[in-house]
Amino acid sequence: MENSMGKPSFLRNIMVRVLLFGVLIIVVRFAYVVTITGESCNRGDFCFFSLPDNLNFVIPGASSGASAIDAVRSASPGDDDLHTTRDWISSVRFYSSIFQDLIADGYLSPDSKTLCVETAFGQEVHSLREIGVKNSVGISKKAFRPLVVRGEGHAIPFEDNAFDFVFSGGGRLGKSLKQLEFADEITRTLKPQGFAVVHVGATDTYSFNSFLDLFNSCRLVKMRDIYGFDSSMPHIREFVIQKHSDVIDGHPHRTADSGGKCWIPGYKRDLIRDAEPLIQEEPLKPWITLKKNIKNIKYVPSMVDIRFKSRYVYVDVGARSYGSSIGSWFKKEYPKQNKTFDVFAIEADKAFHQEYKIKKKVNLLPYAAWVKNETLSFEINHDPGKEVEAKAKGRGMGRIQPVRKSSSSSGGDLAGEVNLIQGFDFADWLKNNVRDRDFVVMKMDVEGTEFDLIPRLIKTGAICLIDELFLECHYNRWQRCCPGQRSQKYNKTYNQCLELFTSLRQRGVLVHQWW
Known part of the structure; x- marks a missing residue:
C-alpha cells in the first residue's frame, strides 16, 4: 500500500523539479539576452518576452525624484564603474548644459520625443532624462538597455517622422563612412518642423556648406562654436537645423x-x-x-x-x-x-x-x-x-x-x-x-x-x-x-x-x- 502511494508522489516531485528547472533556464536565457547581449527578446531562442515598442520606457525602482543615471545603474548593475568615472560624469554634465540651452532657445521641450544617434553608453539620453525630457531614447551599435537600443546612424531602426528632436554629438556624422545615409536617416525620422542638432569638428566654409548640402530638406536655424568636455574634440561647431517640406532638391x-x-x-x-x-x-x-x-x-x-x-x-x-x-x-x-x-x-x-x-x-x-x-x-x-x-x-x-x-x-x-x-x-x-x-x-x-x-x-x-x-x-x-x-x-x-x-x-x- 505504501509503495503504491509513494510512486505518484515520487513522480510528482520529479515533474515539479523538471518544470522549475525549465523555468530557470528561460529566466537565465532572458537575462542573458537582455542584459549581456543587449538584444530585445523578439528574436526567439527560448526568449518569450519583449520590451514595449514605444519610447516611454518604464524603469522599475525609479521614483519621481530618482535620476536617470541611478535608474540605469540599477538596471545595469555590472556598469557601476562606468557611471562613476570622471569622463562619464563630465560628459553627462556637458550634454545637460547643451540641452538646457536648447530648451531655453525653444528647440527642445520636456514633451519632445527625442532620439540620440550613436550614443556609445547613453550619456546624452541620461542627460535628457535628468533635465526632464523623459521620452528619450538612444541608438548604438551595442544596445544599452533600457535607454539605448541597437542601431546605427546610417540605418536608424525607427519609422519616418517619429521624433520631434534628433541629436548627434561627438562629431560622429563627420567620422561616419556613410555620411549621406547618416544625414538622410536623421531627416527621415525627424517630424516636419522638428529640430535636429548635430555636433561636428569646426573647419572651413567649404566643409560648412558641404555639411549643409547633406541635409537637403532642412534649413539652418542656428550655428555656434562650443568647446567639448575632453581633448578628443576641444572645438565643436553646433548646427541647429529644422526639417521643412517646401524644399524639393537641396540647396541652390x-x-x-x-x-x-x-x-x-x-x-x-x-x-x-x-x-x-x-x-x-x-x-x-x-x-x-x-x-x-x-x-x-x-x-x-x-x-x-x-x-x-x-x-x-x-x-x-x-x-x-x-x-x-x-x-x-x-x-x-x-x-x-x-x-x-x-x-x-x-x-x-x-x-x-x-x-x-x-x-x-x-x-x-x-x-x-x-x-x-x-x-x-x-x-x-x-x-x-x-x-x-x-x-x-x-x-x-x-x-x-x-x-x-x-x-x-x-x-x-x-x-x-x-x-x-x-x-x-x-x-x-x-x-x-x-x-x-x-x-x-x-x-x-x-x-x-x-x-x-x-x-x-x-x-x-x-x-x-x-x-x-x-x-x-x-x-x-x-x-x-x-x-x-x-x-x-x-x-x-x-x-x-x-x-x-x-x-x-x-x-x-x-x-x-x-x-
Whole structure:
C-alpha cells in the first residue's frame, strides 16, 4: 500500500523539479539576452518576452525624484564603474548644459520625443532624462538597455517622422563612412518642423556648406562654436537645423540657369581666387612650361576640408592606358584626404581596353565622350616621336569627328588610321551619374574635342557638377621638332584656350592648365 502511494508522489516531485528547472533556464536565457547581449527578446531562442515598442520606457525602482543615471545603474548593475568615472560624469554634465540651452532657445521641450544617434553608453539620453525630457531614447551599435537600443546612424531602426528632436554629438556624422545615409536617416525620422542638432569638428566654409548640402530638406536655424568636455574634440561647431517640406532638391549652391551659368557662392570664389594664376603669355616651349606648372597647382583638397561630400568621383576623359594618368598621377599625387574615389575611365581606343579588364577599381566606358549619341570616326595617329605607353607602342593620340553621310567609312579631314566608334552624350551621362552633393574631379585630354564638350557642359548646366577640372587645351602650338613652325593638327590659338580657361573659372569651376 505504501509503495503504491509513494510512486505518484515520487513522480510528482520529479515533474515539479523538471518544470522549475525549465523555468530557470528561460529566466537565465532572458537575462542573458537582455542584459549581456543587449538584444530585445523578439528574436526567439527560448526568449518569450519583449520590451514595449514605444519610447516611454518604464524603469522599475525609479521614483519621481530618482535620476536617470541611478535608474540605469540599477538596471545595469555590472556598469557601476562606468557611471562613476570622471569622463562619464563630465560628459553627462556637458550634454545637460547643451540641452538646457536648447530648451531655453525653444528647440527642445520636456514633451519632445527625442532620439540620440550613436550614443556609445547613453550619456546624452541620461542627460535628457535628468533635465526632464523623459521620452528619450538612444541608438548604438551595442544596445544599452533600457535607454539605448541597437542601431546605427546610417540605418536608424525607427519609422519616418517619429521624433520631434534628433541629436548627434561627438562629431560622429563627420567620422561616419556613410555620411549621406547618416544625414538622410536623421531627416527621415525627424517630424516636419522638428529640430535636429548635430555636433561636428569646426573647419572651413567649404566643409560648412558641404555639411549643409547633406541635409537637403532642412534649413539652418542656428550655428555656434562650443568647446567639448575632453581633448578628443576641444572645438565643436553646433548646427541647429529644422526639417521643412517646401524644399524639393537641396540647396541652390551649384544649380544652373537656362544659360548654364552656375550660382557661385563666396566660398567657391575664394577657392578660385587662391588658385594658381593662369599662364597669360603663350609659352615658347609648352611641353616644358606646362609640365613645370604642375608644381604650382593648388588642389582643392590641399586648400579645404572635403569630408562632408556624399561621394567622391574621378572621371578621366581620354584616359588612354591606366598608367597614363590614373595610376601615375591621380592614385599617387592627388591629395584625396583618405577618401575612396569612384574612378571612371573614358577611352574609345580599343588598344587600351584589355588592360582595364584587370583593374577592378576602375569603371571603363569604352566610348568617346561627345555632344550626343552617334557613330564617330576615330583617328589613330602613329607618332613614334612621342613618349607612348608600353602596351601601345608607336600609337599616338586619337581625334574624333562625326561620320559623314556620304561615306560611312570616310574619315573626313582625319589623315591617320580611322576606325568607327560609338560616341555618347557626355553631359547627359554626367548629370545622370553624379549629384550636386558629390565631389567630382575630372581630367580631360580629348585632342581638341574640348571645344565641343565644354560648351555642351555649360549649356546643359552639367559644368556646375564639376568641382575641379584638369584640362589640356589643344592649339596650334610651337613644334618641338621644328622651331619656328606651328602644329597644323589643330586650328585653335593659345588665346582661344586662355579664353576657355577664363570662362570656366568665371563659372565657378576650378580649372587647371594641364599638359
